[in-house]
Amino acid sequence: MYPKAYIDYLVYFHGQRDYFECHEVLEEHWKREEPENRNKHWVGLIQLAVALYHQRRQNWRGAERMMRSALHLLRNEKDGIVKLSLDFNNLVFLLENRLNEIKEKTPYTSLTLPVTDPGLIDKCKEVCEEKGCQWNVDSNMKDEYLLHKHRMRDRSDILNERFRQKELRQQKRKGT
DSSP: OOOHHHHHHHHIIIIIOOHHHHHHHHHHHHHHSOGGGOOHHHHHHHHHHHHHHHHHTTOHHHHHHHHHHHHHHHHTOHHHHHHTTBOHHHHHHHHHHHHHHHHTTOOOOOOOOOBOOHHHHHHHHHHHHHHTOOTTOOOOTTOHHHHTHHHHSOOHHHHHHHHHHHHHHHHHHHTO
């Protein structure tokens, strides 16, 4: 019922608090859709994760810019958000509050998305258990790798896959 990428996003979001990976997994999912069929709610959720990544690192300018953009997109994507079993009104309320906290340079605290489907939560908890993490745990603020992942991780596999996907799309357009 839900794309695997969305379940992975929720597991990274709530189980590992790895907002960098939230961004990666949903961006890859979003890019697989044909440009005319791309849903903006995915971009809003990506930007939400990026905003929290920046807030956690105290990059206030980046956090505010991303949260504003996420809010703008998500406010206009009610149907898509509801189909993902997120309480739309509660989500907007939480993100508006978080935007105010960011403006006030309030230190990061973990955010819980208002998932409404108990079956989805159960599936995410099951995946968390498989990955050796716990659902809805707070961020480990001492994990330097988690906090600064964009600088510290080896992305060669992702870059190679993106290059491969780009070549496949180009071949498809050329009809070969």
